[in-house]
Amino acid sequence: MAVINSSSPFPRMREYRFCLFLSFLLFAFSSLTQAAVLPDERIDILYHGYDGGGAQIDGPSVLVRKSIGSSVSVAANYYVDMVSSASIDVEATASPYSEERKENGLSAQYMIDRSTISVGYVSSKENDYDATTYSLGIDQSFFGDLTTLGFGVSFGEDVVGQNTDPNYKRDLQRRKYSINASQILTKNLLASLSFDSASDQCLNLADTESCLNNPYRSVRYLTGTGGYAYQSELYPHTRNSDAVGLRLMYFLPYRASLRAEVRQFSDSWGIESDNAELRYLHPYGERFLFELKYRIYEQTGADFYADLFPFRDAQNYLARDKELSPFSSTVLGLGVTYKVPPGFIPWFEKSTVNLYWDHFNIDYDDFRDARVSPTEFAAGSEPLYSLQADVIRFYLSFWF
Amino acid sequence: MIKRLSLLLALLLCCAACSPIKPWVKPYERQKIADEIMSFDRDPVAGSYLHHVYDAREAARGGDGASGGGCGCN
Numbered sequence: 001m002a003v004i005n006s007s008s009p010f011p012r013m014r015e016y017r018f019c020l021f022l023s024f025l026l027f028a029f030s031s032l033t034q035a036a037v038l039p040d041e042r043i044d045i046l047y048h049g050y051d052g053g054g055a056q057i058d059g060p061s062v063l064v065r066k067s068i069g070s071s072v073s074v075a076a077n078y079y080v081d082m083v084s085s086a087s088i089d090v091e092a093t094a095s096p097y098s099e100e101r102k103e104n105g106l107s108a109q110y111m112i113d114r115s116t117i118s119v120g121y122v123s124s125k126e127n128d129y130d131a132t133t134y135s136l137g138i139d140q141s142f143f144g145d146l147t148t149l150g151f152g153v154s155f156g157e158d159v160v161g162q163n164t165d166p167n168y169k170r171d172l173q174r175r176k177y178s179i180n181a182s183q184i185l186t187k188n189l190l191a192s193l194s195f196d197s198a199s200d201q202c203l204n205l206a207d208t209e210s211c212l213n214n215p216y217r218s219v220r221y222l223t224g225t226g227g228y229a230y231q232s233e234l235y236p237h238t239r240n241s242d243a244v245g246l247r248l249m250y251f252l253p254y255r256a257s258l259r260a261e262v263r264q265f266s267d268s269w270g271i272e273s274d275n276a277e278l279r280y281l282h283p284y285g286e287r288f289l290f291e292l293k294y295r296i297y298e299q300t301g302a303d304f305y306a307d308l309f310p311f312r313d314a315q316n317y318l319a320r321d322k323e324l325s326p327f328s329s330t331v332l333g334l335g336v337t338y339k340v341p342p343g344f345i346p347w348f349e350k351s352t353v354n355l356y357w358d359h360f361n362i363d364y365d366d367f368r369d370a371r372v373s374p375t376e377f378a379a380g381s382e383p384l385y386s387l388q389a390d391v392i393r394f395y396l397s398f399w400f
Numbered sequence: 401m402i403k404r405l406s407l408l409l410a411l412l413l414c415c416a417a418c419s420p421i422k423p424w425v426k427p428y429e430r431q432k433i434a435d436e437i438m439s440f441d442r443d444p445v446a447g448s449y450l451h452h453v454y455d456a457r458e459a460a461r462g463g464d465g466a467s468g469g470g471c472g473c474n
Contacts, residue, residue, distance in 0.1 A: 046449065050453060079449075122439060142429070143423055145427075146423050146425060178462070180465055184425050186425065189426055189433075190440070196461070197462075197464025198462055241461060241462065243461065245465065251433065256436075281437045330458070395443065395445065397443060
């Protein structure tokens with residue numbers, strides 16, 4: 001029986017973080033300082049659509065951000081996911097379903113001379129999952145605004161339910177700690193470095209219960225007669241993760257920008273991932289902005305993941321979530337922004353119309369398509385699954 | 401590679417902390433970096449939605465400069 005350690009720490013990553021944290025503090029407090037600025041006053045109305053792998057998810061999102069006086073900015077966000085899913089997970093063990101998730105967010109920023117203090121609240125509700133998140137952050141600009149250092153913490157409480165069992169209730173606590181540093185390196189080059197350490201913890205659960213998985217998902221195991229059967233997933237009660245990301249933005253010799261991003265991630269479930277992205281933004285005339293983007297991502301699988309377990313209860317933890325399996329993916333993105341001529345829409349200083357399309361291509365290295373006929377493919381020899389998805393973002397933005 | 405870059409940056413910052421550095425990019429030299437095409441998060445609603453899609457499709461989370469929130473996507 002395999003035994004998985006669900007709470008292995010990352011001493012090396014923590015040393016790196018601590019070293020960088022001290023470095024930033026030393027750097028920051030040795031520097032000159034200058035006042036911060038509040039974010040723009042704006043309204044964004046977004047339609048989002050996701051179509052891929054048998055799932056269609058779309059809906060609106062609206063953000064309104066307004067300043068109060070010269071030192072306070074408040075924002076409200078309303079977001080809806082309308083889900084219609086017949087994904088591979090659903091088709092293998094359940095029936096297609098439709099549901100709706102609504103998210104409401106409020107945030108405020110208070111600027112005190114060189115610092116900006118942010119508080120936030122987000123509530124997400126669907127018929128079988130409620131999530132509430134509180135966040136607090138502080139940013140400070142230093143050194144004639146060349147450097148901005150930020151710290152953030154968020155605390156979340158989730159309640160996981162199950163439609164088929166009204167008594168099913170799992171409490172989950174989430175914490176996230178962040179450090180962000182932005183730096184003007186040259187007249188043409190910006191950099192931003194981010195560290196996040198996150199922790200998820202189930203509360204008051206028996207060893208045979210899970211809260212960090214989808215309660216409808218099952219793992220499959222060999223029955224010993226050449227076929228396979230399903231049993232419920234069982235996950236560790238904690239998950240700790242660390243991520244570090246570096247982003248660079250360069251103003252090209254002509255008026256266009258190039259953005260590069262790399263990120264490394266690891267967690268206590270044995271997953272390690274890397275991704276890199278290159279984004280090119282090119283203005284055309286006075287009214288258009290065109291964007292071209294390419295992103296690559298790859299990850300290893302969780303220690304307790306398997307596409308097909310050798311027998312029932314083969315390990316103390318069991319998962320067959322394809323998001324925990326080893327895979328690689330690419331994203332190609334295209335987008336255009338049109339700046340509406342000033343005065344065309346009254347009351348607003350500036351308005352834009354935006355359309356962005358992203359195409360995902362995900363190839364799973366150890367997740368097989370179990371929907372095929374068992375008479376045609378023996379258990380464990382089914383074709384590997386791959387997923388293509390299209391993501392549309394169409395939105396209007398207004399500045400006032 | 402990220403760890404090495406991070407350590408190098410940390411070393412540079414430590415060195416910088418020990419010397420009286422003056423801003424090397426003056427305010428009047430920042431017209432290019434103040435251009436809208438140089439914003440890391442030009443449209444926050446559109447950006448946070450795409451991060452939500454990444455979080456739902458991938459095991460990785462964080463390290464992207466975005467603030468956290470309830471996902472409800474497991």
